[in-house]
Amino acid sequence: MAKSLTKKENILLTLINAFQNDEKEKLNHLGNISKSLIEVRKIVKEEMEKLPPQFNVFNSINLLNHENYNSNLFANFLEVKFKYNDNEISFAKLFLKYLTEEFGWEFDLENIKIKDIEIKRELPTEERKRIDIFIGYKEKFAVIIENKIWADDGYKQLENYYNHVKKNYIKKENYDKIYIIYLTPYEREPSEESLSKELYKEKGGKLYGKFANIKHAEIGYWLEGILKRQEFSFLNNEEENNKYNYKLLKSALIQIIDNEKSISGENEESNMEEKEIKRVLNEKLIKELKNKGELTESELDKYIELFDKAKDLLVKEKIPIITKKYLKFTKEINKYLNKNIKYELKSDKDIINNVINENFATHIYFKVNKIEIKIGSSYWIEKNNDIGSDYLIIIPKEDKSIKNKLKNNIKKFPNLEFEDQEENNRYYYEIDINNDKPEEIANAIDKLYELLKKEIK
Structure with missing residues (x-):
C-alpha cells in the first residue's frame, strides 16, 4: 500500500503542479504570439508594398549605421x-x-x-x-x-x-x-x-x-x-x-x-510593425491577463523574462549567419599577411563560439614582447543586433614606458584611435568590411608588427 503524503508534502506537490501549469500556460502564450508575429511580418510586408518605394540612399550603400x-x-x-x-x-x-x-x-x-x-x-x-x-x-x-x-x-x-x-x-x-x-x-x-x-x-x-x-x-x-x-x-x-x-x-x-x-528603428515600416505587435499582444495576452485579474507587474516580468530568453536563442541562431562575412574577410587578410611573421589564425568554430558566449572573438593573434595585436569582431547587443570588426594593439596598463615609446611612432598610422581603458591601453581601427580592402589591412598589420618589433625590446 502506497504511503500517504503528509500535509506539507501535499502543499509542496500542489505548488509544483501549479508552477508547472503556469509555465505551460506561458509557453502556450509564447507559441501563439510567435505564430501571430509571423503573420504580422506578412501583413506589414503586404502593406509596405502598397506604399511608394521606401528607398534609403544610405542603407542601400551600407552606410546607415556607420x-x-x-x-x-x-x-x-x-x-x-x-x-x-x-x-x-x-x-x-x-x-x-x-x-x-x-x-x-x-x-x-x-x-x-x-x-x-x-x-x-x-x-x-x-x-x-x-x-x-x-x-x-x-x-x-x-x-x-x-x-x-x-x-x-x-x-x-x-x-x-x-x-x-x-x-x-x-x-x-x-x-x-x-x-x-x-x-x-x-x-x-x-x-x-x-x-x-x-x-x-x-x-x-x-x-x-x-x-x-x-x-x-x-x-x-x-x-x-x-x-x-x-x-x-x-x-x-x-x-x-x-x-x-x-x-x-x-x-x-x-x-x-x-x-x-x-x-532608431522608427521609420514607416517599424511604426507599422509596432502597431501590429501591440494588437497581437493585446488580443493574445493582455486581454486574458486582465480578465483573470493577473495583469500585474510581477506577471508581466515573467513574460518579459520568457521573451528575453526567446530573443537570446534567436540571437544565437543569427550570430553564425552574420559572422560568415567577417570570417571570409579574415581569410582574405590572411592571404596577404607576411608569412615570416608568427601569428595564430583562429578556427571558424572558435570564433563563432566566442562571439556567442563572450561578445568578442579574436580572429588573428600576434604578440610582440608584451604587446598583443588582434584582429577581432565584437557583437553589439542593441535593438539591431550586429557584428563589428577592428584591429587592436593592446598595451599592458602598468608599462608606461611602452606607451610613451609608442606615442610618437604610432603617428605613422593616423587612422588608429587611442583608448585609455581601466585594464589596459589600446590603439584600435574599426574595420569596415564593405569598404576596406583586405590587402590594405594586412599591409598595415605587417607594418605595425615591424614597428613594434623594432621599437619594443
Whole structure:
C-alpha cells in the first residue's frame, strides 16, 4: 500500500503542479504570439508594398549605421548656411535653438553671428582621442556631440572631452557653458567608466543640466518640424524650387530625416510593425491577463523574462549567419599577411563560439614582447543586433614606458584611435568590411608588427 503524503508534502506537490501549469500556460502564450508575429511580418510586408518605394540612399550603400559617415553627414549639415529673402538661415543656429527649447541651454541666440559659429569634426585631444562633433562660439559656449551608434565608450572618454574643451576652447568665466550631447539609437546612457553619473545626474555635478541623451530619431523629428514651418515653406513651393533650385536641399533633408529615424528603428515600416505587435499582444495576452485579474507587474516580468530568453536563442541562431562575412574577410587578410611573421589564425568554430558566449572573438593573434595585436569582431547587443570588426594593439596598463615609446611612432598610422581603458591601453581601427580592402589591412598589420618589433625590446 502506497504511503500517504503528509500535509506539507501535499502543499509542496500542489505548488509544483501549479508552477508547472503556469509555465505551460506561458509557453502556450509564447507559441501563439510567435505564430501571430509571423503573420504580422506578412501583413506589414503586404502593406509596405502598397506604399511608394521606401528607398534609403544610405542603407542601400551600407552606410546607415556607420558612425564616421553619419558624423560627417551631421557635421556637414550643420555647416549649411544661406540667405533667402534677406533672411540668413543656418542649420547650426537652428540646432542651438532646438537645444534651448528642449533642454533650456543658454546660448544668447539673439546676439549670435552665424559666421562665428565654429563646427569641428574629429577634434583631437591630448589623449589621442577625437571629439566626434564640436560646436563652439568665440569661447563663450561649447557643445560636444558624441555619436555612439554601436561602439562602446572608452575609459573616461566623455570626461576627457569635457576637460579638453574646458582647457582649450572656452574662457574661464564660461566654464558653465560646456554642454555634452550623447547621440545614440535608443537613448543609451554613457558607461560609468566614460562619465560618472555623479557629474551629470546629481545636483552640484559640473554637467548637471548640461548633459543630454538624444536618440537619432529625435534629430529626424526636429528636421521634420523644420520642413513644416512657415519660414521654410519655400522648400515645398514648386515655383520657388524651380527658380532657385532648392530641390537638392529638400531631398537631402528628407533623406537625413529617414536615415536618423531608421537608425532608431522608427521609420514607416517599424511604426507599422509596432502597431501590429501591440494588437497581437493585446488580443493574445493582455486581454486574458486582465480578465483573470493577473495583469500585474510581477506577471508581466515573467513574460518579459520568457521573451528575453526567446530573443537570446534567436540571437544565437543569427550570430553564425552574420559572422560568415567577417570570417571570409579574415581569410582574405590572411592571404596577404607576411608569412615570416608568427601569428595564430583562429578556427571558424572558435570564433563563432566566442562571439556567442563572450561578445568578442579574436580572429588573428600576434604578440610582440608584451604587446598583443588582434584582429577581432565584437557583437553589439542593441535593438539591431550586429557584428563589428577592428584591429587592436593592446598595451599592458602598468608599462608606461611602452606607451610613451609608442606615442610618437604610432603617428605613422593616423587612422588608429587611442583608448585609455581601466585594464589596459589600446590603439584600435574599426574595420569596415564593405569598404576596406583586405590587402590594405594586412599591409598595415605587417607594418605595425615591424614597428613594434623594432621599437619594443
